[in-house]
């Protein structure tokens with residue numbers, strides 16, 4: 106009943122009246138609705154009045170820094186995960202926030218524009234969002250209720266926050282106590298269920314990192330009832346001392362062992378839980394190259410797959426290169442290592458003949474450069490031959506690790522059995538046929554540089570979990586040895602297949618997908634690139650030699666072709682044409698493969714784009730413009746977006762795409778984006794989009 110009234114827009118004149126009516130109307134007695142309970146606390150316990158809003162409370166710099174120092178461990182473990190979450194959500198009108206248990210914002214990730222908009226509300230570092238200060242809100246209510254919450258617009262206690270929607274989850278320390286709230290606050294109230302799942306996953310990653318961070322001198326023990334879940338976010342994780350006593354456990358460990366709280370597991374021995382000892386587990390794990398080994402629950406038939414390892418601190422002392430040791434004296438070494446080596450980005454000209462002038466590509470490159478410099482992995486998607494590897498090399502060359510190696514591995518071209526040793530390397534005598542001296546794997550070769558995993562969709566499932574672990578821990582363990590090595594590399598992966606579909610079909614790990622796709626770059630197929638002419642001319646010089654000349658007719662044919670094989674096919678055609686012309690200008694007779702297509706005209710274009718769709722290509726690049734006025738819009742688009750910054754250019758493309766999808770009906774687009782028409786018009790104006798199309802059905 107309270108819930109119905111709370112959500113009703115008709116039964117009270119204003120938001121504040123509605124809050125008062127729900128709380129005082131006697132609906133609260135049997136309510137277990139988290140928001141109603143929070144309203145009751147605000148009014149009855151904290152004496153807040155929804156009709157008397159307070160000025161936002163914001164902590165001064167000195168006090169904030171003191172707090173940050175006190176919460177240094179959780180902050181260090183959360184920063185990277187928060188940035189990754191922000192990039193995955195890819196919404197400029199939202200912020201990812203972390204508060205301590207007093208509701209003080211310790212860290213916030215958002216666009217500068219959104220930060221400027223919400224700063225006056227107190228949504229910034231130092232802002233105090235406890236329920237006692239800010240009434241019902243995502244962060245404060247999550248802490249008060251010690252559970253995940255979603256506080257949509259009118260769920261807020263104070264009217265001034267009803268433009269925002271917040272979802273938040275608690276983050277626990279290795280003792281199981283709530284130490285922080287992780288929150289996403291945005292203008293949109295859509296997809297909150299989905300968001301809560303992502304937030305919970307991010308909180309689990311932070312909690313797992315906290316265990317590693319706090320118990321570096323303990324043996325980590327990873328386990329799950331299914332072997333493929335070991336080394337993933339779903340694994341049970343224990344920290345065990347030299348005597349086999351359990352010091353800490355993550356939530357999954359408690360759940361799988363059927364225990365309720367940390368108190369039930371702390372100080373128990375491995376033998377109390379499993380039919381094995383720590384020493385036995387360490388030995389068997391080492392001889393299986395750290396693939397999970399079978400063990401059973403003590404006094405029960407439940408079977409688990411587990412791996413035990415030496416403490417990270419001991420392994421560091423043995424394996425870290427001296428530069429890394431001296432650069433990271435703190436306990437958080439594995440996190441500090443990658444930052445300690447950061448070098449300023451090296452600006453290099455792209456390789457000769459490498460053309461990237463399409464504004465979308467330029468914007469994508471700019472974004473990719475920025476994130477890879479901060480250690481975030483980049484996933485390149487695009488049709489075969491669209492230039493993913495060329496893009497990856499170019500990205501590496503302009504990155505802080507450009508002086509390191511660019512190490513590429515094609516997961517589709519290696520036999521499954523070889524990928525593992527190629528990636529992780531092996532020590533002397535690891536298996537029959539291994540080189541006597543052992544071999545450094547590609548991951549170690551990429552240390553200090555960039556690892557490029559091409560056709561990542563073809564990586565076998567078992568290896569996906571090992572790769573995930575390397576990415577989480579930034580350490581690699583070659584086959585046949587127990588010693589792990591700290592590694593610091595930039596990761597770029599690529600696929601022409603639609604990874605979310607493979608995830609849905611259970612053929613690709615979801616957690617690895619999210620790990621790889623820190624930022625997802627969609628490379629447009631050649632037929633959609635606005636720099637096609639520059640590419641043709643640039644590639645003619647590399648493929649045909651400096652003397653190769655194109656006749657106007659040949660250039661027209663090349664421009665009109667639909668290029669199902671993309672840039673690679675263009676290269677072949679130009680090479681063949683230059684050889685056939687033998688120094689004379691290239692004409693129609695030197696392009697026999699294209700002659701048919703010229704007459705086929707638009708049919709060819711359409712067929713090609715359909716082929717792309719059938720092959721499961723993600724439609725994140727704008728579809729080919731429909732004929733007529735909209736076509737003109739796209740040409741204009743390329744021209745005017747040159748004045749925008751890369752993020753705005755990207756935003757503009759997305760908005761154009763939506764406007765086209767909704768046949769330029771601004772009202773429908775505003776509805777789909779869950780913003781007002783005025784806000785949308787302001788955006789359209791800011792992003793220099795000309796709306797010459799009359800609204801249809803508005």
Ligand SMILES: Nc1ncnc2c1ncn2[C@@H]1O[C@H](COP(=O)(O)OP(=O)(O)OP(=O)(O)O)[C@@H](O)[C@H]1O
Pocket residue numbers: 458459460461487488489490491492493494495496559601640644672673676
């Ligand atoms: N921007 C570019 N400028 C010049 N040449 C390019 C460009 N992009 C791609 N090429 C050429 O096109 C060919 C294919 O490029 P690349 O191997 O990067 O494509 P890919 O998308 O990685 O292909 P696959 O999906 O088959 O791995 C290469 O020979 C490369 O030289």
